Amino acid sequence: MIGDGEKRALIELRRLDWAPTAEDVWTSLDIHLDSLNGTAGAAVLRAFDDAGVNRSASPLGLVIEGQHGSGKTHLLRWAREKVQLQHGYFFLMGVADGRSFWVNIVNTFLRGLRRSGSYRHSQLAVLLERLSERARMPLALRQQVRGQAPLSPTTLDTFAAEFRRAEPDAGRECRQTLRALVLLASSDGNVADLGESWLLSLPDLAPADLAHWGLPAHPKNAQDVAQEISRLLACTGASMLAVDQIDTIFAQSRPETAGQRAADPVHRVTATMTLAEDLGNGLMDLREKLFRTVTVVACLPMSWDLIKKQALVSVGGRFRQETRLSRLPSREVAAELISVRFAPLFEVANFKPPYATWPIRPEALTDALDYTPRQLIERADEHVRYCLAHNEVVPLTNLHQHRLHVELAVPQIDPGKLAAFDAHFSQLRTEATVDGALQPKTEDTEMSRLLEAGLRAWTIEQGDRASRYRVQPGEQGSPSAHAWLRELLNKETEDEAHWSFRGLSHSHHRAVQARMARLRGFVNLDPAVSKRRAILLRNVPWPNGPVSRRVLDDFLDVGGVVTDVSSDDLRTFAALAELLTENDAALADYLRTRQPASRTTLFVKVFGAPPGPPAPTPDPPTGGSPSSAADVPTAQDDSIPLGAVTETGQPVWVPLESLRKHAVIFAGSGSGKTVLIRRLVEESALLGVSAIILDPNNDLARLGDAWPEPPTSWREDDPAKADNYLTGTDVVVWTPRREAGRPLSLQPLPDFSAVRDEPDEFALALDAAVATLAPRARMAANTAKADRGRAVLRQALEHFGRDDGGGLDEFVELLSDLPDEATSLTRAREVAADMAETLKAAMVNDPLFGGAGTPLDPGVLLTPRPGRRSRVSVIGLIGLPSDEQRQSFVNQLQMALFAWIKRNPAGDRPLGGLFVMDEAQNFAPSGAMTACTESTLALASQARKYGLGLVFATQAPKGIHNRIVGNAATQFYGFLNSPTQIAAANEVARAKGSAVLDISRLRAGQFYAVTEGKPFRKVSTPMCLTYHPSSALTAEEVLLRARREGA
Structure with a gap:
């Protein structure tokens, strides 16, 4: 059994954080061991000393190589402190690529200038103070220059002129950038936004506003701005530009993601090589273009090898590759690392350990030479979890002991404690004041505080997966993002998924445009990279001007998301912030039990609803329950079961009659789209509804094949349903223009x-x-x-x-x-x-054009042979290789079908038949007319009154004609991984009153579904009743089924 003191200590040790973030680089260093990576540290300081020698040039850059967890980010944090103690400037480059390299450098400078680090004021204020000293400005005017008093144009003119006298070359060549930096420091938000917009080279700035401050109407390009900022910095001190995200950039650029089919290997290699070339060439340019600046690159060895091979210029003439971080050098260093990390936590727990590395015996650290610093801390955390899980302190004498993976148990919390938490949480929500997060003057502090708390709680609620996530608040001053969530996907390659959140309550177009540029520069959205996401929170209308509209459209086009955030969610985040500050020992169990952050509307949109039944809401509703038994759908003879609501398990039924108003499925490869189509057809056939199905990919022709073995995911009644379907359904495969199968002539x-x-x-x-x-x-x-x-x-x-x-x-x-x-x-x-x-x-x-084959009569396609309740006609398109041939065929089919349903309406039946069009974007696209566009639109608008239901499926939400989407009352949204398609899906969904923000995180078989009169719900759909392996049929296999099946 664990004693109370030991348990308190172990719980505190669970707060060990072994993965520093970019935000940590700017905070005070609490722990540093000179015995760990001391050689690398000395090399970094020598490189910075070299930067101070010559104002007009930059020294060789330095490459610090090291595997994941070897201390690269920690070393940069230490270097930042040393650089600023020596009166230098430090900048940290975030996620970037070579295509917009100099734009990224400007953003890096601006973000760094807002930071203070070891200085009392921001680096921008420090720079302007030093430049004012160089210009011998009076104290009263200096306060205006550095933003401590309202700025006047006269003061700005005086400063620019005096600085030019003190520094003739820099003052002349950098005079406009100098003016913009002074505007950036202004305490007047509108003035600061103008300066930032000019420095970011934003278009269409008001010439009169710029002229008022002596700036030209047309901003300079990003490279010129970056060079001039560097030159002004060099007038007062040396700079260090640290690059710490290269590995993540390379990893994120790879098209494949977990659970997703790998992209074409040639394309994958080409994309990586191009990125390495662009990024490498940009890094090589830094020494030539910047002043008095040493560039320090911290990365994995394989990343630097890529850059060396692809860069067009010599690496050796611009970077020294002399330092590599490695594993722990000795048992003594390992013991020192554990001791200094554990000691503050023991002090918080008021616990005196029997030895400094408790519960890890010193002799166990003999094996630490096989570990990096991070791996050793992770191993220590794993053992602490082991002790807590077994309710026993087990001294670890060998690092290879007790390596069992410890799954976090279902949280157990005393009912009385749970009730007390609920009451306290409810009170905190009631008392919370969140208006500041939605006000322009206070959103930067308040929205950052609330989002950070919400995300921290959300990570805790993930249970065993919590260690994969890191939360960063917005940086001080004017943050690029208000909160940043990172998920580690692969330790070896440092691949990560990123979610950046930013509130934007400003109404002035200049303020909106500047903050949007800041956010995009920070996130570096790319439609080809689905692992970087930006979520903009806005509750007020967007500015109406054409430039602002273009800024919004550009943001959406590259995969950005715009949504609102409710005061109710913000109150939840505010209450969570208080709970996290109080840090009750049972808080983690409470959060995992109730999942208050995961169940907020915002996080459900972004991350999806949490699994399991919803937790009780701490705030009791008034006026009765919002739902009743009447809201729960029940099975009906003329309804199709389509699974259950993911978070509640509530069954979902779609009335057959509702399919008269058509359905559309937006989903990509690996989403379960084909399974959903098949189940719709199968369930309809069980109710006596025949179907015609276009099969362009050979993955629907198995609708008459039985499973060799029942799928493990089948529900209890699915085996009987499958038998009933196969014995009662007449499945016929047709093959136009392939006489070896069952040809058709339309x-x-x-x-x-x-x-x-x-x-x-x-x-x-x-x-x-x-x-x-x-x-x-x-x-x-x-x-x-x-x-x-x-x-x-x-x-x-x-x-x-x-x-x-x-x-x-x-x-x-x-x-x-x-x-x-x-x-x-x-x-x-x-x-x-x-x-x-x-x-x-x-x-x-x-x-096929008026030629041989069975003359098509839609009645033949939809009428089962005697003894069967329904017919499923699958039309394989293997004999029609070109789009033109397929479109012509589909047009003829649809015209015949239109005429047939006119003569044979459904009458009193809820549904007379189904027509299924997979890959609909190829037949009725949004941007061009094809041979079958007109007939498709005619069916979409007219078929419902005759009882024919249409089902369209596509991987391209904006790729099909908008009149098809507009005529579809039932819509399904499944997994998509392309940011462009995700943005398109959200745009389509907004027309239905929702946004499906976590669409890239849906698992196979999960869909957001909306039906007439029902809200968006995340639905887990069942496996189909007929055989559906991972690979499609070959042409010969399709022909075989065409010959043997049907009448």
């Missing part, structure tokens, strides 16, 4: 006789026929000749349709000798005859 003309007496429907049929025949007759171009040809074709078709009609052969014959009464256009007979010959050639070249 005539390009609709049945005009069926719609002859309905003007609107006749007009739609006419439009569809022209859309089909015009490309075949070579009359689809945007020319005068094609316009006349389509007019003749339309009039000929109208004459043909209102007369006896017939098939394609009869229509071509009519065109060959067009009656005069059929058209009012001159030379129409000549044009018609020419089109007739072209159509004959098309019939020869494309056998």
Whole structure:
């Protein structure tokens, strides 16, 4: 058993933090061992001393190589303190790449200038004070220059002139950047925003505002701004530019993610090589372009090797590669490291250990030479967890002992303690004041405080996974982001996922644009990198100006997300901040039990709802429960079960009749999209609804195959359902243009006789026929000749349709000798005859076009053979290799289907049939017209009244025609990993009143679903009833099923 004192000590030791963050670099160093990586530290200081020698040049840079956890970031933290103690400037470069290298350098300078570190004031204030001294400015004017008093244009003019006298070259060449830096330091937010916007080279700044402060209307480019800031810094001291995110940049650039199909290896290698070349060339330029600045790169050895191989210029002439961090050098250093890390925590716990490294015996550290500093601290943490899990202090005498993975148990908290926590938490929420987080003047401090607390609590609620996450608050002053969450994905490559949060309550367009540029510069969003995410929190309207709209659109295009944040969520974060400050010993168990942060609306949007049933809300509702038994859907004879709500387990049913209003599925590879399509078809077939399915990828033709073994994820009643489906459903695979299977021949003309007496429907049929025949007759171009040809074709078709009609052969014959009464256009007979010959050639070249095969009757596709309740017709497109062929076929199919449902409406049945179009963006895209666009839109707008349901599926949310999405009452959003597609999905979802922010974190089979009259819900869908292995069928396997199945 563990004594009370020992337990307090072990609980405190669980607070060990072994992974310093970028924010930690700017905080005071509490622990440092000269015996650990001392050689590397000395090399860094020598390099900085070299930077102080020559004001007009920079020394060789320094590369510090080391594996994960060897102390690279800690060394930079130590170096920052040393640099500032020697009156120098320190800058830390964040996530960047070579494509916008100098923009990243400017952002690095501006972020660093806002930081203070060991100085009493920001580095910007220190710089301006020193420059004022150089210019011999009076004290009263100095206060204006460094932002401690309101700034006047006269003072700025005086400062620029006096500095130019003191430093003629720098004062002349850097005069505009100097003015902008003074504006940046102003206590007036609008003035500071103007200075920042100019330094960031933002476009469309007001010329009058700039002229007021002596700035030109057109800002300089980023490289010039960076060089001039460096030159001004060099007038008063040396600088160190540290680069500490290269490994993460390389790791994040790899297209594949966990659980996701790897990208094309050639593309992956090319992307990495290009990144290495761009980033390497930028780093090599620093010595040539910056002044009195030493660049220190801390990275994995493999990252620097990549840069050396890809950089176009010599690395040896610009960087020294003389230092490599390694594992712990001795048992004594390991013991010293453990002792100094444990001692402050023992003091907090008021515990006197029997030996300094308790509960790790000194002799165990003999094996520490195999460990990096971080690995040893992680090992110590693992043993502390082991002791707590076994409720016994087990002295560790060998680092290889007790290596069992300790899963955190289901949190156990005394009911009385839980009730006390609930009451206290409820009181804290009630008393919380959160308006400051939504006010421009206080959002930087208050929003940072609240988001940091919310994210810290969220990481604790993740239980065993908590150690993978690090939370950073926004930096002091004017932060780029208000909070930053990092998830370590791979220790060896230092691959991470990032979430950056930023509140933005400002209304002035300049303030909005400057802060957006600051956020984008910090996050470095890239549509090709799904592991970097930026979430902008805004509750007020966006500025209306064209520049502000463009800024927003650009942010969304690269994967940024804009959403609101409720006061209710902020009160939860405020209460959590108080609880974290109080730090009750049972707080972790409370948070894991109740999960208050995970259940906020904001974090559910971003990270998804937590698993398991929802915890009771600490604040009791008034006026009765918000839900009742009447809200819980129950099974009905004419409803399809589609799984359960992920967080509650509540079953989800979709009435068959609702599918008359169509459904659309937005999801990518690995999302479970195909399984969802299959289950929709299978459940519909069990209720007697037949379906026609387009199968462009050969992954739906197995709808008649039984599973070799029942899937482990099947529900209790699924085996019986599968048997019922297979015995009662007539599954037929059709193969247009493949006579070795079951060929189809679709005539390009609709049945005009069926719609002859309905003007609107006749007009739609006419439009569809022209859309089909015009490309075949070579009359689809945007020319005068094609316009006349389509007019003749339309009039000929109208004459043909209102007369006896017939098939394609009869229509071509009519065109060959067009009656005069059929058209009012001159030379129409000549044009018609020419089109007739072209159509004959098309019939020869494309056998499907009015050619051989089973003449298609949609009634055949939808009518089961005797003894079966429904038919599933899967149309494999293996015989139609080109998009044009597929689109022409689908157009003909849809025209025939449209005419058939007119004659055979569903009547009183809830649903007469289903038509499923996978990869819908290829048939009815948003940006161009295809041969089947018109017929698709006609079905989408008209089919519902005849009882035909349409199901569209796509990986490109904005890739399909907006009228299709607008006509779909049921929508599913599954896993997508492309930031561009995620942004598009959120835009589409917002039209339905929601945003699906964590769409890139959904697992296979999870979807956000919205149906008519129901809100967005995260749904876990079931496995399909028919065999669905990971690989699609080959063409030969499709043909085999076409020959053996059906009537």
